[in-house]
Amino acid sequence: MYKAEQLAHNIRILIENHSFTAHQKLPSLRDQAADTGLSLMTVMNAYQSLEAQGLVYAKEKSGYFVTPLHDDLALSCTTRVxxxxxVSINSLVFEYLKSIQSSHMIALGSAFPADELVxxxxxxxxxxxxxxxxxxxxxxxxxxxxxxxxxxxxxxxxxxxxxxxxxxxxxxxxxxxxxxxxxxxxxxxxxxxxxxxxxxxxxxxxxxxxxxxxxxxxxxxxxxxxxxxxxxxxxxxxxxxxxxxxxxxxxxxxxxxxxxxxxxxxxxxxxxxxxxxxxxxxxxxxxxxxxxxxxxxxxxxxxxxxxxxxxxxxxxxxxxxxxxxxxxxxxxxxxxxxxxxxxxxxxxxxxxxxxxxxxxEKHLRQLRKNLEKQKKLFFKYLEQNLPKGCDIYYYHSGYFLWIKLPAHIDSMSIYENLIQQGISVAPSRLFCIFSEQRQGLRINCSFAWNEQLQQALDSMIQVIQTHLESATFTVDL
Ligand SMILES: Cc1ncc(COP(=O)(O)O)c(C=O)c1O
CATH class of the missing domain: 3.40.640.10 (Type I PLP-dependent aspartate aminotransferase-like (Major domain))
Structure with a gap:
């Protein structure tokens, strides 16, 4: 594992100092192995480790590419300690959990995996x-x-x-x-x-x-x-x-x-x-x-x-x-x-x-496969349909996607709007107590894709679009 870590480290430095740019293809596994003298398995391990960290993404049958995340999408704009x-957050969490409890809710804000999946x-x-x-x-x-x-x-x-x-x-x-x-x-x-x-x-x-x-x-x-x-x-x-x-x-x-x-x-x-x-x-x-x-x-x-x-x-x-x-x-x-x-x-x-x-073990193997498939489906759909200015953070594990809305949009008001339509999403206020960090939305991707789910995502996209237009209008005024 040591050699793979070393290779991942070297590539990360190249990404950080912009020797590799956003969406640039990494050398193929075979070329990298030939250049470095490492085995194919070691190179594969290094690429997968970079993928798990969100630094590169894989495209089926095409190879690994540099994620654009790392300049254009800063995870957080403040670096203050x-x-x-x-601390006082308990009442907010209580209110939130009460609001999403109904069994009719489309629970995109839930922290739990969908029952049918697990x-x-x-x-x-x-x-x-x-x-x-x-x-x-x-x-x-x-x-x-x-x-x-x-x-x-x-x-x-x-x-x-x-x-x-x-x-x-x-x-x-x-x-x-x-x-x-x-x-x-x-x-x-x-x-x-x-x-x-x-x-x-x-x-x-x-x-x-x-x-x-x-x-x-x-x-x-x-x-x-x-x-x-x-x-x-x-x-x-x-x-x-x-x-x-x-x-x-x-x-x-x-x-x-x-x-x-x-x-x-x-x-x-x-x-x-x-x-x-x-x-x-x-x-x-x-x-x-x-x-x-x-x-x-x-x-x-x-x-x-x-x-x-x-x-x-x-x-x-x-x-x-x-x-x-x-x-x-x-x-x-x-x-x-x-x-x-x-x-x-x-x-x-x-x-x-x-x-x-x-x-x-058998259950976990199947679960990981299904989850990956579903997370990719959600990601693709949102990537194609979310309005410009929204950034999606895709990582190679778990069942959440984090969406960062444009700076002037408060995710709490997106949540409040959607809850009226029977759809929950998890806004950043549940996770972060800084008032200026309100643009994040967490989406649960563990639900099986069907018409109702797609409609819920479309409603979310529409609400975001409406907020974006009215914010732009206000700024223009
Ligand atoms: C990050 C994190 N830690 C802990 C928990 C709690 O896990 P459990 O349901 O096993 O108590 C959750 C549940 O949502 C979670 O998301």
């Missing part, structure tokens, strides 16, 4: 069978830290991906958000300083609000996703206790941060003795051959608490998560006994059978 002593008949069969024999899923064995057989299987999965883990490191939780909240509570006290990315899943803002933490926001980097210089500046300037980061399939924007940067983050948090709560809930939803590595892989001490779940791969009805807690396992179990107690025992046992009999 900011301190927020009093629902697995085998798992339902296993659950139905177990449900008839209560003795097979004893509640006692499922109490914190969770069923041993399930923790062993999760530890094995970490091993498969090169991360050291023992069943005793793992605590089973009632989903990823539960894992994240417990992990944060285990390391932070009210009044502590926490780093959050400028755009981040609203659960992070809510957790900071609930615990009374002082939040320092880290801007996104226009090319790498993660702004290492600002991160260093923050660590030098503030007594940071913990950071909560998403570096793979970032929600809402979608980027994957490179291994090189992850390595540097690991060194920095080790030097500054800062804990990292890693939200890796979309870890399985990558489309390239290699799975993006978690920060836990690079951990130099016991600084990273890695959190994930099955909610994004099997659906919200099967919400069960875990934290690789290491030395914090006992503390997290204490906290669990004061809050959610334990995750559902029937589901724990069903997952043991589902994973042990290799159904999960």
């Amino acid at each position: 900011a301190l927020h002593e009093d 629902c697995n008949k085998k798992l339902i069969q296993i659950m139905a069978q177990l449900a008839r024999e209560p003795s097979s899923y004893s509640q006692n064995e499922s109490l914190p830290p969770g069923k041993l057989a399930l923790r062993q299987l999760i530890a094995q999965r970490y091993h498969m991906h090169g991360v050291h883990a023992h069943a005793d490191d793992i605590v089973i939780t009632s989903g990823c958000l539960d894992a994240l909240n417990l992990a944060l509570q285990a390391v932070a006290q009210p009044g502590d300083y926490i780093i959050l990315q400028q755009h981040i899943f609203y659960g992070a803002w809510q957790a900071a609000e609930r615990l009374g933490l002082k939040v320092i926001t880290l801007p996104e980097h226009p090319i790498h996703g993660f702004d290492l210089d600002s991160f260093i500046q923050i660590l030098q300037q503030y007594p940071i206790k913990v950071c909560w980061l998403m570096l793979n399939s970032h929600n809402p924007i979608g980027f994957n941060v490179s291994n090189e940067i992850k390595k540097k983050i690991a060194t920095l948090i080790h030097q500054h003795q800062v804990y990292l709560i890693e939200d890796d809930v979309y870890e399985e939803l990558y489309f390239s051959q290699h799975r993006p590595l978690p920060m836990k892989y690079f951990d130099l001490g016991n600084w990273v608490l890695h959190c994930s779940s099955f909610s994004k791969t099997l659906g919200a009805s099967f919400r069960l998560g875990w934290v690789h807690a290491g030395a914090f396992s006992a503390k997290i179990q204490h906290l669990q006994l004061m809050s959610t107690i334990s995750a559902n025992s029937l589901l724990q046992q069903a997952l043991v059978e589902f994973i042990a009999k290799h159904h999960y």
